[in-house]
Amino acid sequence: MTGDRNNNDVLKPDIVISSRVRLARNLERYPFPFRMSREQSLKLLSEIKDIVIKSSATAADNFYFVDIQKLNPVDRQVLVEKHLISPDLAESQIESAAIISKDETISIMVNEEDHIRIQCLYPGMQIDAAWQLCNNLDKLFEEKVDYAFSKDFGYLTCCPTNIGTGIRASVMLHLPALVMTGYIRNILEACSKLSIAVRGMYGENTEAAGNMFQISNQVTLGQTEQEIIANITSVASQIIEQERTIRNELYKQNPYRFEDKIYRSLGIFTNARIMTSEECMKLISDVRLGIDMGIIKTIDRNTLDKIMLLTQPANLQKTIGKPLSPEERDLRRAELIRELIKR
Amino acid sequence: MTGDRNNNDVLKPDIVISSRVRLARNLERYPFPFRMSREQSLKLLSEIKDIVIKSSATAADNFYFVDIQKLNPVDRQVLVEKHLISPDLAESQIESAAIISKDETISIMVNEEDHIRIQCLYPGMQIDAAWQLCNNLDKLFEEKVDYAFSKDFGYLTCCPTNIGTGIRASVMLHLPALVMTGYIRNILEACSKLSIAVRGMYGENTEAAGNMFQISNQVTLGQTEQEIIANITSVASQIIEQERTIRNELYKQNPYRFEDKIYRSLGIFTNARIMTSEECMKLISDVRLGIDMGIIKTIDRNTLDKIMLLTQPANLQKTIGKPLSPEERDLRRAELIRELIKR
Numbered sequence: 271m272t273g274d275r276n277n278n279d280v281l282k283p284d285i286v287i288s289s290r291v292r293l294a295r296n297l298e299r300y301p302f303p304f305r306m307s308r309e310q311s312l313k314l315l316s317e318i319k320d321i322v323i324k325s326s327a328t329a330a331d332n333f334y335f336v337d338i339q340k341l342n343p344v345d346r347q348v349l350v351e352k353h354l355i356s357p358d359l360a361e362s363q364i365e366s367a368a369i370i371s372k373d374e375t376i377s378i379m380v381n382e383e384d385h386i387r388i389q390c391l392y393p394g395m396q397i398d399a400a401w402q403l404c405n406n407l408d409k410l411f412e413e414k415v416d417y418a419f420s421k422d423f424g425y426l427t428c429c430p431t432n433i434g435t436g437i438r439a440s441v442m443l444h445l446p447a448l449v450m451t452g453y454i455r456n457i458l459e460a461c462s463k464l465s466i467a468v469r470g471m472y473g474e475n476t477e478a479a480g481n482m483f484q485i486s487n488q489v490t491l492g493q494t495e496q497e498i499i500a501n502i503t504s505v506a507s508q509i510i511e512q513e514r515t516i517r518n519e520l521y522k523q524n525p526y527r528f529e530d531k532i533y534r535s536l537g538i539f540t541n542a543r544i545m546t547s548e549e550c551m552k553l554i555s556d557v558r559l560g561i562d563m564g565i566i567k568t569i570d571r572n573t574l575d576k577i578m579l580l581t582q583p584a585n586l587q588k589t590i591g592k593p594l595s596p597e598e599r600d601l602r603r604a605e606l607i608r609e610l611i612k613r
Numbered sequence: 614m615t616g617d618r619n620n621n622d623v624l625k626p627d628i629v630i631s632s633r634v635r636l637a638r639n640l641e642r643y644p645f646p647f648r649m650s651r652e653q654s655l656k657l658l659s660e661i662k663d664i665v666i667k668s669s670a671t672a673a674d675n676f677y678f679v680d681i682q683k684l685n686p687v688d689r690q691v692l693v694e695k696h697l698i699s700p701d702l703a704e705s706q707i708e709s710a711a712i713i714s715k716d717e718t719i720s721i722m723v724n725e726e727d728h729i730r731i732q733c734l735y736p737g738m739q740i741d742a743a744w745q746l747c748n749n750l751d752k753l754f755e756e757k758v759d760y761a762f763s764k765d766f767g768y769l770t771c772c773p774t775n776i777g778t779g780i781r782a783s784v785m786l787h788l789p790a791l792v793m794t795g796y797i798r799n800i801l802e803a804c805s806k807l808s809i810a811v812r813g814m815y816g817e818n819t820e821a822a823g824n825m826f827q828i829s830n831q832v833t834l835g836q837t838e839q840e841i842i843a844n845i846t847s848v849a850s851q852i853i854e855q856e857r858t859i860r861n862e863l864y865k866q867n868p869y870r871f872e873d874k875i876y877r878s879l880g881i882f883t884n885a886r887i888m889t890s891e892e893c894m895k896l897i898s899d900v901r902l903g904i905d906m907g908i909i910k911t912i913d914r915n916t917l918d919k920i921m922l923l924t925q926p927a928n929l930q931k932t933i934g935k936p937l938s939p940e941e942r943d944l945r946r947a948e949l950i951r952e953l954i955k956r
Contacts, residue, residue, distance in 0.1 A: 526944055530886035541880030543873035601869055 272512030284562040285510045285570060287442040287482065289351070289397040291404045291499070292389040292426045294436035295411065296418040303364060304379045311365035311381055313548040318380045321414045322369050333376075336368045344593065347584030353391055355379055386411065393575075395506070397439055401499050404437075420570035424491065434491030439499050441506045446481040446559045447516040448509075454483075457509055465489045466505050480578075484507070492515075511539045521563060536569075540611055543595065545604040550581050569611055577610050616710035626854045627905040630825065632740040634747045634842070635732040637770045637779035638754065639761040645771045646707060646724045653865050654708035654724055654887070661723045664757045665712050670766070676719075676890045679711040682728040687936065690927030696734055698722055719750065727779075729754065736918075740782055744842050747780075758940055767834065777834030782845045786852060789824040789902045790859040797826075800852055817889045823894030823921070828852070864906060864949065879912075883954055888947040893924050920953050 280431040300306060300314055323330045337357060338346065354377045355368045359490075366381035379387040390403040411417070418426040425436040432438070448454040463469050465488040469479045485506060487498045521528045535556030545553075558574055560566035580589050581603045587594050590602050632939045643649060643657055643743040680703060681689065688701040697720045698711045722730040731754075753762070761769040761839045768779040775781070791797040804811050808831040813821045828849060830841045878899030888896075901917055903909035923932050924946045930937050933945050938946035 317645075423839030509732050526886055530947075533884040533886050534881050537882075537884030539880075541876040543869055543876050 271362040283394040285513050286395040287444055287575075288353070288391060288393050288504065289400050289439075289441050290389060290391045291400040292387055292396065292435065293404050293408050294384040294425070294432040294438075295388065296426055296428070297385050298416040298418045300385060303366070303385060304428070305365065305537055306381070308365060313382050315386060316369050317364060317377065317415070318386060318411075319367070319369060319380050321411060322378065325410050330598055331372075333369050336364045338362050338368065341455060344584050344587050348588050351579065351582040351585050354389075356382060356387070356579070358382060376403065378407070384432070395441065395510075396504075397499055397503055397506075401437075401495065403441065405495070406551065420563060431488075431491050435493070435495050435498065437490055437498055438486050438503045439493050440484050440486030441502065441514070443483050443485060443506065443509060444481055444555065444558055445483055445509070445513050446555050447520055448513050449478075449481045450520065451516055453512065453516060457512070461485060461505065461570055464501075464505060466502070479548065480555040481553075482551075491539045508603070517563065518561070528563075529565055532556055532563075534566050536560060536566060540608060541610045542604045545581075546600055547581065547583060547603070550603055550607070551578075573610060573613075575608055580606060580610070619872075626737040628787055628856050629738040629849065630787055630918075631696070631734055632738055632782075632784050633734045634740065634743040634780065634782045635730055636747050636751055637727040637752070637768070637775040637781075638729040638731065639769055639771070640728050641759040641761045643728060646709070646726065646728060649707065649724070651708060657728060658708060658723050660722065660758070661754075662710070662712060665721065668753055672716075676712050676714055679713060681705050681711065681859070682707045687927050687930050691931050694922065694925040694928050697732075697844075699725060699730070701725060708942060717731050719746065721750070722881065728773070736851075738784065738846075740784060740842055740849075741751050742822060742847055744780075744782065744838065748838070771847055774831075775833050778836070778838050778841060779832055780838050780841055781829050782842050782911060783827050783829030784845065784849045786826050786828060786849065786856070787824055787898065787901055787954050788826055788852070788856050789898050790863055791852075791856050792821075792824045794859055796855070796859060800855070802847065804828060807844075807848060809845070822891065823898040825898075860902070860906060869908070871906075875899055875908050877908075879903060879909060883951060885947050887943045888924075888950070889943055890926060890946070891948055893950070894921075897921050916953060920950055923949060925954070 291418065296302065300310055305312070306314070319335055322333055326332075336349070336353070336355075339362075340613075341349075343360075346355070349355040350357050350360045350485050351372075352374065354370055354374060356379065359366055359382045362382065365380055366379070369378040369380070370376065375391060376573065377389045377391070379389065388407045389403050390400040390407070392400050411504065415603060420426055424434040427433050427436050438508065445454060445457075458468050467486050467488045469484045469486070470482070472585065485502065487502055489498070493501070534552045537548075539553040539557055542549075554574060556570060557566060558571070561569060561571055561574065579585055583599055586599055586603055589606065594602060634870070637805050637812045639645065639688065643653055645656070648659070650667065656928075657773075662678055665676055671673075672703065679692070681698070684692075691696070692698040692711065692713075693700050695717065697713055699722065702709055702711065702722050702725045705725070707724055709722070712721040715717065718734060720732045720734070731747050731750045733742050733743040733750070763769055767777040768775075770776050788800075789795060791800060801811050810829050810831045812827045813825070828845065830845055832841070836844070878896045882893075882896040882900055885892075897917060897920065898913065900909060901914070904912060904914055904917065921942060921956060922928055929942055929946055929949065932949065937945060
């Protein structure tokens with residue numbers, strides 16, 4: 271694992287935004303969700319909920335159960351923006367749920383594409399820890415239910431791309447220097463050859479807003495979970511190293527030009543009165559780069575992370591406390607940025 | 614005079630940057646400057662200097678005498694940027710001078726295109742006061758020397774466009790709303806019909822940097838000085854009124870859009886690390902508009918005026934204390950803006 275060399279670097283939260291592992295699992299006794307009757311869906315929901323709640327003395331207090339069908343579209347989108355449920359689950363027409371830990375590290379989606387999707391999400395480069403936590407949850411379920419499992423293929427999933435381990439391990443990387451210089455194309459090519467998927471911020475078919483790229487394994491079959499985790503970690507480490515090298519080179523080449531770009535974005539970020547979601551993500555990318563490079567010292571990474579989440583359309587409306595038209599959102603977004611920075 | 618209606622408004626320093634009057638005068642006993650011998654130039658210089666210095670007990674302390682030939686190019690340009698000498702005088706190849714009052718209100722150029730150019734410059738709308746001061750200085754000279762004067766044509770000048778009164782009265786107007794909406798074209802047309810010249814910030818053939826327009830009389834013959842002053846005042850008042858109306862309309866139409874534009878410029882103005890002279894003037898225009906409209910309260914007009922002067926190429930080099938390449942100027946300009954605002 272080439273990443274081992276730079277373990278300290280890799281743990282720095284400057285390029286890796288978050289690490290996530292999810293396991294796709296199905297129960298033997300039920301048809302796949304898209305073929306389930308309403309009764310079966312409800313029965314499965316209650317069965318899974320019970321397992322989680324009874325898993326420990328404090329579990330009932332540590333998890334909340336979200337009935338997707340009962341949520342309004344804004345509340346669903348809030349969970350998508352927090353990466354706690356998938357865009358697909360948010361649009362689900364069948365009885366489905368998410369069982370989410372209060373610290374928002376664990377989200378167990380029920381009746382998404384598969385019966386169960388166990389997801390663990392950590393900030394920074396903590397892919398191993400996320401995998402460990404997933405594995406423990408997986409064992410918990412395995413004691414209580416019979417998973418659909420084949421000796422030949424491993425875990426059976428609704429979509430054949432998930433069959434085998436049912437694992438998807440991903441890291442969210444902030445890669446502005448690779449984008450700026452165009453080297454991101456080489457990365458995308460290399461990843462494709464290594465069967466690593468590169469996606470935008472909210473998974474499949476989403477844009478890489480704010481220079482955020484999610485890299486994850488494409489292969490779930492023929493490799494152990496450990497191999498998959500090690501592979502993603504290794505590829506991520508190499509991308510991080512390249513991004514960091516290019517950042518330093520760009521800064522060294524023309525420090526004034528570099529700082530000028532960062533500070534202009536900061537100036538607009540903290541002064542604009544109207545800001546679209548798209549522009550906001552672009553500016554956040556520049557400001558984050560400025561913080562990472564030690565150029566901006568007046569805003570910390572936690573504040574920026576908070577801004578990045580709360581300025582997303584649904585979270586913004588949730589924060590303001592009422593539905594907002596896109597025009598109102600652009601005003602309130604700009605206002606909220608200033609407020610959060612002032613605090 | 615239609616301007617009388619709004620006299621209070623007109624005195625507000627929000628649109629009129631400065632008022633200036635200059636008189637072109639020549640002495641009977643000398644050929645025009647471009648035909649003078651070096652001896653004649655020097656003799657005239659000393660004669661004019663004497664008149665000024667002996668004009669009062671304190672005159673020697675209140676004026677400084679600038680020998681243009683002895684100035685380096687940066688120091689000449691400093692005076693041009695301060696509007697104390699003309700670009701032509703700065704490039705003069707003959708013995709020429711400027712006699713400048715310490716408060717920089719009066720500048721008497723000697724051996725520019727004409728023997729004497731008496732100029733009085735006041736901030737805001739003070740064209741009458743500038744004319745009164747010019748007139749007093751004119752009388753002072755008239756007592757001591759014989760002006761080249763014709764009963765038929767009035768004061769004789771080197772260029773026929775100045776013959777007659779030899780007066781040029783001008784006001785510098787900041788017209789961002791007229792430029793933004795394109796109405797400035799109508800103004801330019803109307804002015805041309807009224808024989809009013811509209812020029813950029815540094816007179817003939819200069820650009821209207823930062824939406825600054827200098828309007829002045831084209832006709833010097835066939836009208837009295839009072840009529841010329843009244844005419845310029847009236848035209849200026851009408852332009853000011855239109856600019857103010859359009860500003861208010863634009864703001865009312867979409868206050869958020871208006872404030873957004875102002876604040877974005879403020880954000881770049883106070884954060885950029887590299888700034889060209891051209892961009893600086895554009896941003897100053899937006900920031901000035903923001904101050905005028907009561908949107909920006911953290912910077913006052915005096916600070917902005919100071920920035921506008923000290924970020925001009927020559928004044929910038931004078932302030933920093935050494936010659937700077939254009940690239941260095943762009944860095945130091947951005948730095949100086951932040952420093953001046955912080956004070």
